[in-house]
């Protein structure tokens with residue numbers, strides 16, 4: 001079998017395609033194998049943090065993405081009674097070229113990257129090619145691809161990036177453990193065109209509501225609000241995904257919402273898991289294949305974009321012979337540690353803060369938010385953390 005002088009990428013999600021864009025920009029040929037017949041249109045991540053927008057700007061992608069979305073200059077925390085505290089990203093305008101959150105669906109990013117790369121000789125994308133196995137030796141990697149018609153094909157390339165999502169076949173082929181746990185409750189996302197600005201005084205486009213019986217959050221994207229609620233284990237999937245259930249759930253927040261205001265209803269199972277290693281020889285794990293977390297704080301896709309950029313910068317140097325192979329171990333060291341220290345820790349803490357039922361814990365969270373908002377230095381540190389800029393600094397310090 002001939003060895004293609006290319007980097008293979010499993011999965012054309014936001015992480016796989018960011019990796020492709022970064023490698024092609026550096027003159028490295030890539031082949032992306034996507035199991036589905038086309039790019040996904042699923043409604044999932046919709047928050048891009050300043051740190052990710054800065055990286056996408058380097059790849060020449062940020063402006064087109066910003067044009068698809070809504071700029072959210074603030075994030076706020078509330079109770080059902082009113083605002084606890086709000087934070088304005090202008091306080092970190094000296095640390096980022098994008099001092100805001102961009103609210104845009106992740107499928108806008110994948111479409112923009114694919115359109116930009118299509119026609120570049122170094123970019124191949126092959127749909128309906130599901131990686132079902134992967135192996136390696138000292139010189140290259142071999143992948144087994146399955147087509148929808150049941151036919152199999154083997155291909156050999158130089159390196160493999162497993163960006164094939166939470167159920168990664170690449171991770172399974174490497175036999176890498178996915179350590180962590182699954183939350184008992186599922187998360188319900190209801191898309192609605194209801195005008196919450198008119199109904200909720202002082203609401204911001206990104207607003208988290210702490211509540212001991214049913215925390216929730218408001219995320220505005222162009223044309224609708226996405227509302228998220230926890231759903232207890234005793235409600236079946238079939239019940240939770242009916243429009244009646246969605247309307248009744250929304251009614252606990254806003255009784256005037258009608259059936260016709262509901263655009264979509266989606267239920268997600270939520271996990272906190274991190275792969276035991278992000279590198280095995282010539283094969284890497286990135287994005288959801290390497291780590292998954294609850295969406296409170298919007299760190300899953302953003303962390304995956306950070307993985308893709310960290311990895312491909314190193315891989316390009318090793319490809320060109322400018323850095324030793326051992327430099328690639330720093331990808332695992334840096335990204336795995338910040339995934340544990342930042343993404344996992346804070347996404348779990350964010351959930352506990354919003355759902356706290358103990359009055360002392362509730363008071364601690366609210367008092368702390370108010371104290372941070374009242375202190376410019378703490379506000380700045382806080383915004384650097386939630387923008388994931390602090391995690392990049394920490395990764396760089398690890399060497």
Ligand SMILES: Cc1cc2nc3c(=O)[nH]c(=O)nc-3n(C[C@H](O)[C@H](O)[C@H](O)COP(=O)(O)OP(=O)(O)OC[C@H]3O[C@@H](n4cnc5c(N)ncnc54)[C@H](O)[C@@H]3O)c2cc1C
Nearest residue numbers: 011013014015035045046047131165287288298300301302
């Ligand atoms: C409700 C919800 C809200 C979220 N909100 C946010 C948010 O605001 N911000 C944020 O940062 N994150 C958020 N996330 C998380 C985010 O959606 C994921 O972290 C992100 O999709 C990960 O991107 P990825 O490219 O790693 O994987 P995916 O998006 O899962 O893409 C994987 C791709 O690989 C393909 N594939 C799968 N298996 C194979 C195979 N064997 N061979 C070839 N191709 C394969 C799939 O078809 C898919 O195209 C949210 C998630 C949910 C569920």
